[in-house]
Amino acid sequence: MSKDIKILIVEDDENLRFLVVHRLKNEGYQVLEEGDGLAAVQTISTEKPDIVLLDWMLPGKEGSEVCEEVRKQGFEGLIIMMTAKAQDVDKIDAYQFGASDYVTKPFNMDVLVAMLESKVKFLLHADRSEIHRFGNMEHHPNIHTLFRDGKKIELTILENRILLYFLRNPNQVISREDLMLEVWGYNSDVNTRTLDMHIVRLRKKIEANADNPQLLQTVRGVGYRFNAG
Template sequence: MNKKDITIAVIEDDENLRFLISHRLKTEEYEVIQSGNGLEGEKLILKRKPDIVLLDWMLPGKEGIEVCQSLRDAEFENVIIMITAKSQDVDKIDAYSLGVTDYITKPFNMDVLVAMIENKVRYFIPKGNTDVYNFGDTEHHPYIHSLVRAGKKIELTILENRILLHFLQNKGRDVTREELMEVVWGYSSNVNTRTLDMHVVRLRKKIETNPDKPHFLQTVRGLGYKFIEDEVVKEND
C-alpha cells in the first residue's frame, strides 16, 4: 500500500508538537488530518475514518481515553496510538481493553514514532485481502475482524483478530510469546506477556467450546502457544 493512500489523524492540543508531528508525517508522504480538541477530534475521526490515530491522553473537551472508548463503541476499528507524558500514571492493561492499540511516551524521537507507524502499516492496515480462514465449524473473516459460526457473527477486537490470523497462518507450529508480541504489536516497549496472555484468554472465550480446556488454541508450557485443528489433542493447560 502506498503511503499516500494512508491517512493519519493527529489529535494533540500542544500546537508546537502537533505541527512537528504533522510536518514529519507529511514529509513521509502520509496524508494528515489534525485537531487540538478531544470532541472535535472524535467527530473528525468518525467523519474521515483515518487508518491510524495519534491520540493525546490529556485533551480539552474530552480526554483521549474517553475518545478512544467512544470510537470503539462506534465500531471504529483502525489503529489508535495513545500519546502519554512520562509523568502520567496510565493503567495500560485497562486502556488496552478499551481499545488502545499501542502507546508512545513523551518526549519521543520522531524517528521512533515513524518506525512505530510503519510497523502498524505493515501489520494492521488491510491490503485488500479478502481471504476467509476455516477451523472447526467457524469461519474467520480477518478483513472485517469477525468470526461466523452457525450463521451468527462474532466481533473480534483488532488485537484478537491479529492474534487469531497469525495462528491460522501457522497451524500446528509452536509460536513463542515473543514472536506473537512482535507480530501483533510490532514495535513497542510497553507490551508484556501478561497483556498478551490476557488477550489470548479473551480470544479463547470466542473460539473455544470450553475456554478452560481449549481444543484449538493450546498452551505450550514455557514457550507460548500452538493452534491445533481437527485432531485429538492432549490437555496441556
C-alpha cells in the same frame, strides 16, 4: 499505490505532532492536525479523514470520548489510538468505544508508517478479503469478527491480533515472547500473565470446551501452538 488518503493527527505534544505530521506529509499523505479533543470532534465531522491517529490522553476531551462521540455520529474511518502504556490497551478493549487499532508510544516512525501502509492497503480494498477458515469458524481480521456456524462473535483488538498471528503461523510452536512482541509491540511493558489472560478469553470464543483446548494448545515452558488441522 495512490496516496490520496487523508489522515488527522490528534496529539497535544507539539513536538511529537510536528514529527508525525512532517513524516506523513513526506510519505505523500494529506495530513490534518489538532491538539485537543474538542477540536478533533469538529474536524472529524467536517473533514471526514480516512484515518485518525488519536492520542489517548488529551485536553478538552479524552481520546476514548472523542472516539465514542464520532462513532455515534456515524464516522466510519479508521481510528488508531496512540497510548503511552501498553496496559492502556486493555482499557481500550474494555471501553469498546470503536477504536480500530492502537500503537504504543514512544513509537518508531518507520513502524508507524509501515502500520499505516497496511491500513491504507485495506482501505484501498487490496486485502479486505483476508479470511481464515478453521473448523466451523471463519475469522475476518479486518472487521475484528469471528463467525461460528455463521453466528457473529466480536473480538477485541488484542484477541483479533492474537488469533490472526496464530492463523498466519499454523501448527508452529510460538513462544510467549514472540507473541507479546507481535501483539503489543516492541517496547511493550506487558507481562506473560496478561498474555495468558487474553489467551483464556480467546479460547472461550473459539474452543468447544475451553478447559480442554483442541485448537489453541499450551506448549509447556515455551508458549502456544495453534492446531489448524
